[in-house]
Amino acid sequence: MSMVTSALKKPITTVVITASLLLFAVLSALKIPIDIFPQLNSPTIYVIESYGGMSPQQMEGFFSTRLQDQFLYVNGVKSITAKNIQGLTMLKLSFYESTNMAEASAQVALQVNRAMKFFPPGALPPQVVRFDASSLPVGQLVLSAKSRSLKEIYDMAATRIRPMFSSVAGLSAPPPFGANSRSITISVDPSKLRSYNLTPDEVVGALSKFNVMSPSGNLRLDNTMMVTSMNSLVKTVDEFNNIPIATKNGVSILVRDVARVADAADVTVDYALINGKRSVYIPVVKTADASTWSVVKSLKAKIPEMQSLLPDDVHISYEFDQSVAVINSVKSLIT
Template sequence: MISAALRNPITVIVIILGIVIFSLLALVSIPVDIFPKLNLPTIYIAQPYGGMAPDQMEGFIATRYQNQLLYVTGIKDIEVKNVQGLCLVKCTFYEDVNMAQVSGEVANQVNRVMSYMPPGTVPPTVVRFDASSLPVGELVFSSKRASLNEMQDLASTLIRPMFSQIPGASAPPPFGGNERTIVVKVNPEAMAGYQLTPDDIVQAVVDNNQISPAGNVRIGNLTVITPNNTVVENSEDFLNIPLLKKSGPTVFLRDVATVEDAADVTVGYALVNGKRSVYIPVTKTADASTMDVVNALKKKLPEMQALLPDYVELKYEFDQSVYVVQAVKSLATEGILGALLTGLMIFLFLKDIRGSAIVVLNIPIAILAAVLLLSLTGQTINIMTLSGLALAVGILVDEATVSIENIHQHLEMG
């Protein structure tokens, strides 16, 4: 091979230039991630049922899922965890299965299971888990005036829908605040005095707070839309909902209860820089590049901030792409220093400018060729591959020094 390269120097130069050009193109397009792709095909099914004991969840719900999910293609294992009010089913599949097909089969089997569930069972949450779908940061909301509930509402209604405009990004619901909730506090003695039950009050609130399309009314040449809209706009209007409309005075909700525009029960909170706050976890899809998602999100931040009131500040914190950027910079620094110091050493000891130039060019070309091979094999630039390339820099420095010195020794021997 060496003799063939010496006989065809033009061919070797063209091949090296081609490697450099294609490597630079691959360097621009290759995904940059934190960890390599991990194939752990898993689907979680979360089935809630408020108030049901764990043994009842096991007998009435978990058993149905275990029996029905055995019909899914490629199923490897089914694990079930039951707590009060929740059944969590973990479905693990073999690595060579088509997850798109499997997800559809799981959805079909879940629909079949629902027909065997106890009355009042709500549809479950089906989530496909992927180890490569990692959080890449958090959008943190802070304000000196706004309450946590207000920031939670702004995050849910204004900011979270904008993640659909960021390729490769997804966002779970905001965390740290409570959802806005209209709380009706009933006086038990007043309720019993009017011979009402809690179900009567709930049904009255539902009946008087809904939209019912009534159709159209033709008036001359006009067709007028006539919706039967009874949605309550202000929390105080709930007090005017009638509960009893029998003979005698009408009983309203204000006669037996009070209404507060409050928040849901607090089940968790978030601390950012020692203060309670609201944040949206930013996650990426399995096939997305961490750097691309983070850069696209940072470009969207001014547009997101413009949607919020002036007294609410939005920041991107806990940026996970920093680790990858630092690793890339460290690899580039090591490669440059290794090439320059090796070339300088060869020039000082062997007085060979051409040999020094060969060593200086050899290390970056070898790294670029490695990046090209990573791109061709479908790999990504991540912490693991960068660590391997950093170790390879030391081997390249050693091999380049030994090779140049050996060539000089053979030239001196004639």
């Protein structure tokens, strides 16, 4: 008996089945996650530590070896791979497929805190990054201005636009790219240091000592108690010149006597060209469980609010939209 004959003999059953298939097809098309790739469980964690001025051998001895010894206590570790270059060490922890990665991340963070007790003075806490192949850039938020420097645009992107990423569900907040972050450089003249019988450590100590904020107690006036603080933070770049380093024969030696202070920029580590011009952009990276289409739609709705936080001559736009290809694929699937 052919399918046509069966359908003609039972028309009501055929209509019900056809309507059910159509209904479930529409519901599936509305609820299906619109994404580039399916959710992938990649059991990998990266630990990154930087320390300026150290050779690869020193980075391995002071950081990489210490961290590897501690990570042996983490459950589910399959292999540990370390890469050491000048001033940077990166460890890749691979886990077995059945490992609970949330628990593994917590254990890695705990062991990192223990290993930090053996780090050299001044070392910053390592970055612990869980890699997931489903966390992909879905576009770029580009900031541009004709009359402003890249350093100014970078500061606006980092301090005004990036914090707003937390209000968009399923969106992470990587730092801006394309410009050098602002840095206050103090260039010490070795000959002047020798003439005053000073050392570079004394200059560093003076800068740390005279650029702090500390509580100084409470002030009671009748029934009112006010919290007071001793604020000696440097407000402008020129104030660094007036910081005293030491006193010789009753005369204070200031920073300007032995060094030159400049409002400069950090070393160039990234370079972005957009439409043939250097620009600053923030990568739009979604989380692993978020839908590409939902994230992009929510972000575009926030762009007018972001623009209101910027000066009139700074323009913000969403470029390299990956959701276009995704939505076209969904249309083809529905058709």
